[in-house]
Amino acid sequence: MNQTTKIYIAGHKGLVGSAIWHILERRGYSNLVGRTHSELDLMDPVAVRDFFDTERPDVVVLAAALVGGIMANSTRPADFIYNNLQIQQNVIGEAYRHKVSKLLFLGSTCIYPRMAPQPMREECLLTSALESTNEPYAISKIAGMKMCDAFNRQYGTNYIAVMPTNLYGPNDNFDLVGSHVLPAMLRKIFLAKCLMDNNEEAVRKDLARRPVQGITADTPFSEIVSILNSEFNIQQSKLTLWGTGTPLREFLWSEDMAEACVYMLENVDAVGGNLVSHTSKHTVPNTNFVNVGTGIEHTISQVAQMVAEEVGYKGRIEFDPSKPDGTPRKLTDPSRLHSLGWHHSVELRDGIRWLYEWYRTHLIKFKG
Numbered sequence: 001m002n003q004t005t006k007i008y009i010a011g012h013k014g015l016v017g018s019a020i021w022h023i024l025e026r027r028g029y030s031n032l033v034g035r036t037h038s039e040l041d042l043m044d045p046v047a048v049r050d051f052f053d054t055e056r057p058d059v060v061v062l063a064a065a066l067v068g069g070i071m072a073n074s075t076r077p078a079d080f081i082y083n084n085l086q087i088q089q090n091v092i093g094e095a096y097r098h099k100v101s102k103l104l105f106l107g108s109t110c111i112y113p114r115m116a117p118q119p120m121r122e123e124c125l126l127t128s129a130l131e132s133t134n135e136p137y138a139i140s141k142i143a144g145m146k147m148c149d150a151f152n153r154q155y156g157t158n159y160i161a162v163m164p165t166n167l168y169g170p171n172d173n174f175d176l177v178g179s180h181v182l183p184a185m186l187r188k189i190f191l192a193k194c195l196m197d198n199n200e201e202a203v204r205k206d207l208a209r210r211p212v213q214g215i216t217a218d219t220p221f222s223e224i225v226s227i228l229n230s231e232f233n234i235q236q237s238k239l240t241l242w243g244t245g246t247p248l249r250e251f252l253w254s255e256d257m258a259e260a261c262v263y264m265l266e267n268v269d270a271v272g273g274n275l276v277s278h279t280s281k282h283t284v285p286n287t288n289f290v291n292v293g294t295g296i297e298h299t300i301s302q303v304a305q306m307v308a309e310e311v312g313y314k315g316r317i318e319f320d321p322s323k324p325d326g327t328p329r330k331l332t333d334p335s336r337l338h339s340l341g342w343h344h345s346v347e348l349r350d351g352i353r354w355l356y357e358w359y360r361t362h363l364i365k366f367k368g
Contacts, residue, residue: 001029001059001102001266008033008057010042010091011064016106016164018171019258020061027262033057043083048090052098059265060095060103062088062144066137067108070242070326072178073134081136088144092159096151104265105148105161107141109291109332110134119333122163122291131327149288158270161289162261165332168351169254170358176212176232181300182251185241186307186356191228192239193313238316242323245301250293250331253346253354260292263342280341293332294344306349310356 001007007024011017012034024032033055040051042064066083073080088105095103112120113128130138141163148159166180173179174187187206194202200221207224208217213231215224233240267279275284284290298306304317334344346354 003028004031005029005059006031006033006055006057007059007061007265008055009061009063010035010087011062013171014063015167015169015172015254016257016261017061017063019169019255020063020261023255023258023262042087042090045090045093048094049097052094056098058101060091060100061261061265062091062103062105063261064091065106065141067173067180068178069180069184070133070324073137074324077136080134081140084137084140085143088140088147092144092147092151095159096155096157101158102265102269103148103157103159104261105144105159106261107145107161107163107289108138109163109165109293109330110138110327111142111145111163112330114327118329119295119331120291121333122287122289122336133324133326145289152270152288153273159288160264160268160270160275162257162264162292163289163332164257164260165250165252165291165293165330167252167254167257168355169257170355170362172254172355174210174359181249182303182307182352183355185304186311186352186359188232188234188239188241189304189307189311189313189317190356190359192234192236192315193311195225195228195234195236196313196315233320236315238318239313240318240320241300241304243300243319243325244321245299245304245319247300247325247327248297248329248331249300249303250295250297251303251348251351252293252344253351256344256346257292259345260337260342264290264340268340275340277340280339282339282341284336284339287336290337290340291332291334292337293334294347295332295334296348297329297331298348303348303352306352307356310352 009017012021114131116124145161148161151157168182172183174183204217215227228234268277270288
């Protein structure tokens with residue numbers, strides 16, 4: 001790649017896609033292409049083909065996907081498998097038909113078995129059953145990664161895949177129902193602190209940005225408090241989170257993930273069924289994908305405490321064991337990526353602090 005290479009980032013407004021876009025811009029890449037969902041429906045094969053016919057990108061980053069946490073995956077399984085398969089089929093297919101020189105596919109570590117040996121190495125893919133709460137999404141991501149591998153083996157393409165651990169960062173989804181664990185937890189703890197402080201203004205500003213369960217900034221405050229309590233267990237002196245709090249999770253700052261993606265674009269190619277790094281001079285044989293993570297894990301309870309400390313919430317945090325935990329442990333082994341020349345730089349406590357600062361600055365425009 002050079003700075004005039006035309007790079008299409010599918011999902012350029014999302015958590016990782018937006019971070020990749022900004023990093024490429026900072027490095028002088030001047031020919032970036034993106035389309036919002038309203039401008040291009042990636043589930044529409046005719047629209048996707050027309051887009052590739054018109055734009056003819058040299059490189060494609062497939063960061064667009066339907067994503068969500070346990071609740072979203074549990075209640076919308078058909079959406080998660082159908083939408084993601086359709087997006088992948090359209091974008092990867094048109095990338096091949098239009099002879100793009102390189103494609104980077106973003107997957108997820110949920111592709112690994114529920115009871116995978118820890119830390120999870122790439123070799124454990126498809127060795128046992130998946131976690132049931134996100135199986136449809138995981139199957140779609142396995143299919144996308146395998147599609148890239150199949151094109152490489154049959155047609156000699158340069159399609160590589162990255163499997164990130166749990167991501168968080170700027171432009172995250174803070175929806176109380178559909179978002180991933182850390183952003184949802186941060187928002188719940190923030191709202192609990194606002195209730196504890198009787199800070200009605202902050203609650204209303206939060207809801208003005210992201211209405212919840214039909215309540216908005218204009219809803220009577222007593223009704224807001226009632227719904228936050230009954231639907232989300234957010235109270236003035238106590239907050240209840242899903243599960244037991246014991247599952248172990250690894251978290252990666254989204255801009256670290258974006259740095260890893262740009263590193264792979266600039267320095268690693270799929271050659272003859274192998275991944276070859278032009279920087280470290282290392283070759284990983286018989287693969288087209290790598291884990292992207294920190295190799296460091298915390299319990300959900302520990303993460304909740306870190307968030308509470310950052311937000312300044314002094315109330316009780318309890319857990320509801322009647323709700324699902326998901327996979328007991330999901331720790332990646334990032335040694336394959338390390339061998340190719342990349343390591344993470346942001347630790348979780350720093351990331352939580354930055355995320356909270358970003359949330360307050362960009363979402364609620366509130367200082368207090």
